[in-house]
Amino acid sequence: MNTEFASLLHRSGCLPLYRAEQVREMDRRAIEERGIPGCELMSRAGAALFAVLRECWPEARRVGVLCGAGNNGGDGWVVARLAQAAGLEVTVVSLLEPERLQGEAARAARDAVGAGVRWQPFTGGLPEADVRVDALLGTGLARPVAGPWAEAIGLLNVSGRPVIAVDVPSGVDADTGAIRGAAVRAEVTVSFIGRKFGLYTGAGSECGGERRFDDLGVPSEVSAGLVPHGWLAVPGLVTRWLPRRHRNAHKGDFGHVLVVGGQPGMAGAARLASAAALRTGAGLVSLATHPVHAAIAAAERPELMARGVADAEALAPLLARAGVIALGPGLGQGDWGRPLFEAGLDSGLPLVVDADGLNLLAGAPRRCDRWVLTPHPGEAARLLDRPVAEVQADRHAAVRDLAVRYGGVAVLKGAGTLVSDGETVAVVGRGNPGMGSGGMGDLLTGVIAALRAQGLTATEAALLGAWVHAEAGDRAAAEGGERGLLASDLLPWLRRLVNP
Numbered sequence: 001m002n003t004e005f006a007s008l009l010h011r012s013g014c015l016p017l018y019r020a021e022q023v024r025e026m027d028r029r030a031i032e033e034r035g036i037p038g039c040e041l042m043s044r045a046g047a048a049l050f051a052v053l054r055e056c057w058p059e060a061r062r063v064g065v066l067c068g069a070g071n072n073g074g075d076g077w078v079v080a081r082l083a084q085a086a087g088l089e090v091t092v093v094s095l096l097e098p099e100r101l102q103g104e105a106a107r108a109a110r111d112a113v114g115a116g117v118r119w120q121p122f123t124g125g126l127p128e129a130d131v132r133v134d135a136l137l138g139t140g141l142a143r144p145v146a147g148p149w150a151e152a153i154g155l156l157n158v159s160g161r162p163v164i165a166v167d168v169p170s171g172v173d174a175d176t177g178a179i180r181g182a183a184v185r186a187e188v189t190v191s192f193i194g195r196k197f198g199l200y201t202g203a204g205s206e207c208g209g210e211r212r213f214d215d216l217g218v219p220s221e222v223s224a225g226l227v228p229h230g231w232l233a234v235p236g237l238v239t240r241w242l243p244r245r246h247r248n249a250h251k252g253d254f255g256h257v258l259v260v261g262g263q264p265g266m267a268g269a270a271r272l273a274s275a276a277a278l279r280t281g282a283g284l285v286s287l288a289t290h291p292v293h294a295a296i297a298a299a300e301r302p303e304l305m306a307r308g309v310a311d312a313e314a315l316a317p318l319l320a321r322a323g324v325i326a327l328g329p330g331l332g333q334g335d336w337g338r339p340l341f342e343a344g345l346d347s348g349l350p351l352v353v354d355a356d357g358l359n360l361l362a363g364a365p366r367r368c369d370r371w372v373l374t375p376h377p378g379e380a381a382r383l384l385d386r387p388v389a390e391v392q393a394d395r396h397a398a399v400r401d402l403a404v405r406y407g408g409v410a411v412l413k414g415a416g417t418l419v420s421d422g423e424t425v426a427v428v429g430r431g432n433p434g435m436g437s438g439g440m441g442d443l444l445t446g447v448i449a450a451l452r453a454q455g456l457t458a459t460e461a462a463l464l465g466a467w468v469h470a471e472a473g474d475r476a477a478a479e480g481g482e483r484g485l486l487a488s489d490l491l492p493w494l495r496r497l498v499n500p
Contacts, residue, residue: 013234014232022223022226027041034219046079049079050078054086060088060130061088066136073109077112080112085115095122095148125155126159136152137149138168141173144181150182156184162188164188165189169185176395176397191214193218201417233467237463255324256322259329262287262297269329272329280447280498291308311336319343329442333356355441362382371406372458372461384402384405400420428470434484451464473485475493
């Protein structure tokens, strides 16, 4: 393992994620060093995908398979042969004539055609099907998709029929999750041998749909010496990192979070962060907010110690009693917020910095190893002085760059939230579009601060906090739907999730 964080993730049962090149190396080792024939691996891949297809769509009678070149297309031909043998009506649409295929893919196509599978060249249309298999492009995507390939992808996406993708949806960069020109939006993706990082963040997490994995019976030893490109967080982190509390514990054992924010007209953000810190288990939570908001905050949440602070001098006594600072929700960047921001940075305490705290930091960059930074892509773009599109095109690189440039731990929010210490990157494979509403980031700030206050390290608090926050969003959405999901809807779920 290349860092202490990576070792922690490995010991905690997190799942390794790889780049496409690394998985190809694992495939080579399986064939050349473990003696598993390439045709056998292709047969296993096709069988694994067909089994998932039957599981997900047991009533399907017509299967349409779109095949391209290379092993991805070969897997598709195997699926077609198996579907034919199962008595289904199968049609292969191939973007490359079967006789032009090479290696194992050519053999798979010959076997399928020999078994009676019908095929036709792609001429701008797709035959009727109950479910379609995307076997167009695999992990070796070298340039943006264009021409007939892009046309076929577009037809798949508007066909109104479910799509199951082989290994990675065509057009998705397996390393970054970015869309290369055009990409299939699959209901299910079955990935093989090694999990691809790009399926779990950015557009890849959307295009992949439900992600399944099959190691095809390849021994895990084929990954020896390959440093994972990232790690996928697992639910077991909660029980590993949040042990049962001792019966004789008291509030002082669980830390004191100080939330600093809430300029005039922006009271809600700091109050949400404070509520999240309370529901995540901090022993004490104080709120330093503008005097105009203090009374209503205290009345709304009696457990919260709300104090009106007019300036940095008034903040000093609160800093002296706090253990962790959540700095930035609703803070503003003006004459009230800026001095409080500087006082928080000068306190020497662990920090979770969000919202206006990040905007102030972007205006006056500095390094600190005591903080967790929690930007969304727009804030990350300002911190890194690059376009948002560039951040989203390679979220892995962006989150690492944030931690390297600013120190501490960076959390890049969005689809497939990422956490990095500057070397190792972890992925939170939870969350949903309903969480794209005001106040969600403020909750995350409070969650991470509360976990930090309870004794977790910065990396542990950041990753577990992001996972709990995203899972709470999924539970709340399952209960009432994604549209209209409010940040406050997550609060009851936060409490349940930190009490497994």
